[in-house]
Amino acid sequence: SAVPEDRAKQAYDEFKPLDGKFRDNVLLQVKNGQIDFQPREPFHPLFGAMPHTNTMIEFQITKEYLGQATHLVDLGALYEEVLKSDTFVHGRGSTVAKVIDGSLFHFPHTAMAGVANIGDDRDWCGSMFNQANWYAFGRQAWNPEASSRWIAEEWARQTFTDDHAFVAPVVNMMMASREAVVDYMTPLGLAHQMATGHHYGPGPWIDDAGRADWNPVYYNRADANGIGFDRTASGSNAVAQYAPPLARKFSDVARTPEKYLLWFHHLPWTYRMKSGETLWQSLVGHYTRGVDEAQALRRQWAALKPYVDTERFAAISADLDTQVAEAKWWRDASIAYFQSVSKLPLPRDVPPPPHDLDFYKSITLPPSATVLKIPDAELH
16 A cells, blocks of 8 residues: 555544444454554554544554563553553543543443463563563453552562562562663654564664655654654644644644654754753663663662572573663664764763664564574673
8 A cells, every 4th residue: 555644644544534334343453552562652543533433452462662572671561651641532531541441432342452472482471571561461451540560569479479678679670671672772752763574673774665664764754954753733743633632732842742752743953852951962861871771670680689599580681681782782773873864973971882883784683582692792
């Protein structure tokens, strides 16, 4: 099919005119975001836009775009963020959770779907912490209002030990993990910056996929002048698919949450953030902080060795080693590319990537997420 003016608008444009035309036993299954299970996306505007159609939500339990089997990323926090998002379609408090549990529009049929992460591994999911995402999905399917922190604590107590000296720090790790991966992969509202084909590893420079909206450059729109996808009225006007209060908020760069900034706006590299930093400084800072956060997860886990059996401790430690190395790969490759476009110097306290951009472009991966083992010394 033809590439739309904005891939993010396509589902709404196709399904909104069909509201009320489906049979009563039909449920419309909508992804949590408009693109494809990214580390962070605004909630899909179809939630709340189909009052006469049973609307259910689809999450990914597997981490297709979030490090796949090896990166520790607690998806309960992602699910909670989406479910608590306010659509404003019936005023304040019209959350996505109230849409999909049927209470907002009195849907007779409700459901939540998840793209499963179980396979033929002995632990079912490829790692213990991947099991936590399956567990969180089940708990939040039964109760979309449930707290991801409470669920993580419940899972940790059942999976490892009831000792508070273990449970408290491991839950803190889980709650910090999703923001870490956003920082080192797709900060400030960037999306779909993964290599095409296997969706593993960075590829913000890719522009030769089968169609335009499969390319990371389609989404980052980085050039010498700035970065980001303009979805305001001056661009694709995707903001108009949200309820008017949200459309006005997302149209105003000063009111747009910075976590969604580059999703809705194309901005100059010199744009001044709330922190006082330029957009360029803030972007580099997020990539750098993401690596720091991944290293913190590894340190925190190492301190918990007395509470975990040898086999599980070693397996999770190995995954965290991989995550740190690959977080550095994401940071260095992304900074190398965006610096090549912006032509701006790095902030003083940020070392340059250890390799030139051609090196990062040359790294190719098979579909398996577990085969890449780049040593720390290579990506320092």
